[in-house]
Amino acid sequence: MSDFQAIIVGSGCAGAVAAYELARDGKETLVVERGNSNGAKNMTGGRLYSPALEAIFPDFRDEAPLERRISHERLSFLTADACTTIDFSSAALLQNGQDSYSVLRAPFDAWLSSKAEAAGAEYINGIAVEELLKDGERVIGIKAGDDEISADVVVLADGCNSLLTESAVGYHRPGPQTLAAGIKQIIALDEQTVSDRTGNRAGEGTAWLFVGDATKGHTGGGFIYSNRESISVGLVATLSDLARSPYSLCQMLEDFKAHPTVEPLLAGGTVVEHSGHMVPEGGLKMMPDLTGDGVLLAGESAMICVNLGYRVRGMDYALAAGMHAGRAAAAALDAGDTSRAGLAGYQTALEASFVLQDMRQFQRFPHFLESTPRLFREYPEFARDAFNRLFVVDGQPDQPLTKSLKPLVKSLGYGTLFRDLRKGLKSL
C-alpha cells in the first residue's frame, strides 16, 4: 500500500494542473514543491496563450492574476544603431479563445496551486525532491530530505533543469546547443506610464520580441512584455553560442536596456527583480520519453517548448500536458496499472492534442536557427540599410529604389537570401 496514489514533483503550470486533475478525480495526491510558496522558483518571459488554460479553468479571466491582455505584437530587427519593427494589432488577438496575457509566475502559480489544493491535493513546500525511489526500473516514490514517500504514480513537473529525469526515464543531461539561458528584469513603473509608453489602452498590453543586437548578433533574442505596473525586459541566448561570445549575458541585457529603442520605455523605472531560467530550444529531438514504469513527465521537464522568434510558447503546452498527465494517471490508477504500458494513454492524448502536433510541426526550426547566424546580424543590418534608403534624406539627388537596394541584396547574395528564406519557411 503506497502512502499516496499520486505524487507530483513541482507546482508550476504542468504540476499544479496534473495535481488538480488527480485530486478532482478523488485520488490521494501529494505535491512536493521546492519553493517556500508555489511559484517562488518559477519565472517566465512572459506571455500565456489562453486556450489551454480555458479548457481547464473556464472562468480564468475573472479569477486568475493576469497582468494585461496582449493587444499589440511587435517584432523588431535590431542593430546597435537602428530598429526595424513590425507592429501588429488586431481585434482577433483580443477575442476570447484567442486571447493571451502577460503574467508573472509568483502570483499566477500561487493561484494555480490554490485550485489544486481546493480540489484536495496536499502540499509539501520548501523541500526539493533529491531522488526517486525505485524498485528495479519502476518508480515507486520520492525522497525529499529525510522523508521517503511512496506512490503508485509519480508525475515529474520539475522544469527543464530536472535532476530526476535521468533516473526516471534514462534521459541524459542535454547539450548546450539545445538549451538557452534566459535573463529578465522586472522594471516597476506606474500603470498609466506602462500603458502610455507601450501604446496600450488600460488593461491591454504589448508583447515585443527582438532579433539581432539584443544578443549582440548571437543566437537568441530579446523580449519586452508589459505588465500591469511593470515592464518585463530580458533575453534568451542559446548556451553553446553564448559561451563563446565576447559579451556576458548580463552585459547583453545591460546594453539592450540602454538601446535607444528600449531606454525610453524603461526610463525612471526601478529594477525590482532580476531573474534567470533556462529555456529548452532543441524541439522534438531533445524530448525525453514521456512515460516510464510508474512515472510521467510533463511541461518543461519533458522539454516541451516552441520558440519561433515571433512566438514563444511553453506555459500553455505545460498546462495542457499537465492536464493530460493528470487524467491519464487517474485512468491508470482506476485500471490498477501504472506501468509504462498502463500510462500509455498520456502519450496518445498528447499526440492527439496541439502539444505534440506543434512539437512535430516545428521540429526543423531549431536547426534552422542554429544554422542561420545571418538572422542575428546580417538580416537586421539589411533591414536597417534598406529602410535608411527609404527614409533618410541627405540632400543628394535620389536614386531609383531598385537601384539603391540592389547592392544591398547583392552583398548578402541572392542565393543565400533565397535559400535562407526557403529553409525558414519550410521549417514553420
Place this chain on the structure above:
Amino acid sequence: MNKAVEQDGPGGIASDLLQNTVNVDEYLAQNRYSVDEENAHIELVANPDPAEFAKLVRVCPAGLYRQDADGNLSFDYAGCLECGSCRIVCGDTIIAKWSNPGPTMGVEYRYG
C-alpha cells in the same frame, strides 16, 4: 579595455570580455534570498580550467562567475538563480556538484 575573444574559438579566458561594466550585484540585491551559509549547492573542481570557467562568466544570468584583472577566478553561489545553465555548459568539466539549495533555501521570486 581588453580584447575580444575569437568568436568562433573554443572560448578564451574570462578577462577577454569585450566590455564588462554591468554591476549585477546591485540587481541581485533587489531579489529575496535565504542563503544557506553552511552548504554550497554548487561546487567547482579544484583549479578549474580557465577556458571552461570563461564560458560560465558568459552564461550565468546572475554573473556569479568572475575573473578579476589579475586573472583570479571567483564564484559565489549566494546569488544563484537556480537556472542550471552552468550545469549544462560545464557539467562534464569544472562543475563538480550541482544540486538544488537545501530546504527553504535559495532564491524566492516575488514576481517571476
